[in-house]
Amino acid sequence: MPLARAFFRLHGYLQPISKTQAPLVSRLIRTQNEVKYWQYTAAPQSTSCHWQLQEECLELSYGGLVMHFDYVWLRDHCRSASCYNSKTNQRNLDTSHVELNICPTNTRVDDENLFITWPDGHVTKYNLSWLAQNSYEGQKQSAMQPRIIWNSDIYANAKVSSANWDKFMTCDDELKKFLRNFLLYGIAFVEGVPPTVEATETVTQRVSLIRETMYGKMWNFTSDFSRGDTAYTKLALDRHTDTSYFQEPCGIQVFHCLKHEGTGGRTLLVDGFYSADQVLQKTPDNFELLARVPIKHEYIENVSDHRNHMIGIGPVLNVYPWNNEVYMIRYNNYDRAVINTIPHDVVKRWYVAHRELTTELRKPENELWVKLKPGKVLFIDNWRVMHGRESFTGLRQLCGCYLTRDDVLNIARSLGLQA
Numbered sequence: 525m526p527l528a529r530a531f532f533r534l535h536g537y538l539q540p541i542s543k544t545q546a547p548l549v550s551r552l553i554r555t556q557n558e559v560k561y562w563q564y565t566a567a568p569q570s571t572s573c574h575w576q577l578q579e580e581c582l583e584l585s586y587g588g589l590v591m592h593f594d595y596v597w598l599r600d601h602c603r604s605a606s607c608y609n610s611k612t613n614q615r616n617l618d619t620s621h622v623e624l625n626i627c628p629t630n631t632r633v634d635d636e637n638l639f640i641t642w643p644d645g646h647v648t649k650y651n652l653s654w655l656a657q658n659s660y661e662g663q664k665q666s667a668m669q670p671r672i673i674w675n676s677d678i679y680a681n682a683k684v685s686s687a688n689w690d691k692f693m694t695c696d697d698e699l700k701k702f703l704r705n706f707l708l709y710g711i712a713f714v715e716g717v718p719p720t721v722e723a724t725e726t727v728t729q730r731v732s733l734i735r736e737t738m739y740g741k742m743w744n745f746t747s748d749f750s751r752g753d754t755a756y757t758k759l760a761l762d763r764h765t766d767t768s769y770f771q772e773p774c775g776i777q778v779f780h781c782l783k784h785e786g787t788g789g790r791t792l793l794v795d796g797f798y799s800a801d802q803v804l805q806k807t808p809d810n811f812e813l814l815a816r817v818p819i820k821h822e823y824i825e826n827v828s829d830h831r832n833h834m835i836g837i838g839p840v841l842n843v844y845p846w847n848n849e850v851y852m853i854r855y856n857n858y859d860r861a862v863i864n865t866i867p868h869d870v871v872k873r874w875y876v877a878h879r880e881l882t883t884e885l886r887k888p889e890n891e892l893w894v895k896l897k898p899g900k901v902l903f904i905d906n907w908r909v910m911h912g913r914e915s916f917t918g919l920r921q922l923c924g925c926y927l928t929r930d931d932v933l934n935i936a937r938s939l940g941l942q943a
């Protein structure tokens with residue numbers, strides 16, 4: 525029986541070893557019936573590190589966290605030059621060649637590293653803090669995307685500043701500040717932008733690549749019914765996310781009101797993550813339903829030259845299963861398609877859950893109303909913040925575009941932000 529496998533049967537025997545027993549290197553403990561298991565701590569300088577080989581994984585206590593690393597995972601994540609290209613950050617190892625029940629033949633630690641010898645003699649060195657950073661237990665406790673969820677008071681009190689066009693176009697720090705706000709709140713403004721489609725495109729391209737859709741690259745619309753969608757009317761629009769009917773909804777939406785001669789037409793913004801969090805706190809079962817039940821959104825357009833049929837499928841709340849962090853919301857009651865993906869006995873419960881989310885989203889204290897004026901460009905995280913508008917009169921011209929999400933996050937990371 526391989527050394528580490530024995531643990532499972534011996535589980536009950538294991539006692540935590542005291543600091544005074546802590547050996548400098550790994551220590552083999554032999555039991556009477558010659559079954560072996562291993563129990564270790566690191567050198568005295570780093571007594572916060574304890575580790576044991578278990579049946580199928582390494583248990584590591586480090587920095588106050590108990591973590592588990594499966595052996596096949598450890599072998600697959602070997603960072604030696606033959607297994608991993610640290611210049612390109614790509615794996616050289618062919619994982620299909622790793623024995624799925626692989627176990628270490630030898631293990632030791634020094635102050636900073638764990639060394640594992642594999643059955644074929646290959647040695648892997650793991651930095652302990654690298655392991656800690658990449659453990660499941662660590663990920664479970666941290667957010668992929670740190671954020672400040674807001675209602676209108678929280679947002680107002682934060683006094684988030686807008687970027688300024690001139691500085692924004694020339695200074696990376698201004699762009700970084702803007703992106704930090706955008707990542708934290710899901711909205712951000714640039715002011716002083718010339719009120720033209722061209723300048724809107726320029727300010728947008730300072731952030732990222734434009735995502736061209738069937739609405740065009742840059743769009744510039746009035747209430748002229750030119751397309752088969754209520755956006756092209758003067759009607760009020762309730763809070764929603766756009767392009768919920770795409771398999772990958774557009775990540776970011778940009779709005780610039782170039783002209784409005786009339787009344788009304790204010791923009792409504794609501795942080796969907798805040799409302800989703802309220803549902804999670806109050807009724808976890810409803811959160812679960814919204815996160816697990818896939819529904820369809822659909823866009824069917826048949827107006828003059830525009831023939832489009834889009835279908836997007838996914839739950840209202842898209843969450844990372846390991847930490848329940850919401851990363852994308854599809855919420856558009858106008859574009860929600862026929863529900864035929866839910867068995868009848870779940871449908872009612874889904875409607876109850878959807879109603880609770882709607883109730884949260886509609887609470888006046890969660891609404892942020894802004895009147896977009898020429899010069900003020902708004903960037904909205906369309907995976908997070910719902911937008912809507914008040915009905916209006918007169919000529920209102922709104923231009924904007926969508927951005928590719930990956931590229932926005934890429935720029936943010938290149939500026940040193942966590943995204």
Ligand SMILES: C[N+](C)(C)CCCC[C@H](N)C(=O)O
Pocket residue numbers: 739743745753754755764765766767768856858859
């Ligand atoms: C922004 N722009 C006017 C181009 C498109 C509007 C799309 C409207 C659609 N109901 C949706 O929510 O996706």
Ligand SMILES: O=C(O)CCC(=O)C(=O)O
Pocket residue numbers: 755761766791911912913922
């Ligand atoms: O007219 C507006 O302010 C926004 C309309 C809308 O929801 C959209 O264009 O996506």
Ligand SMILES: [Fe+2]
Pocket residue numbers: 755764765766911
């Ligand atoms: Fe919209």
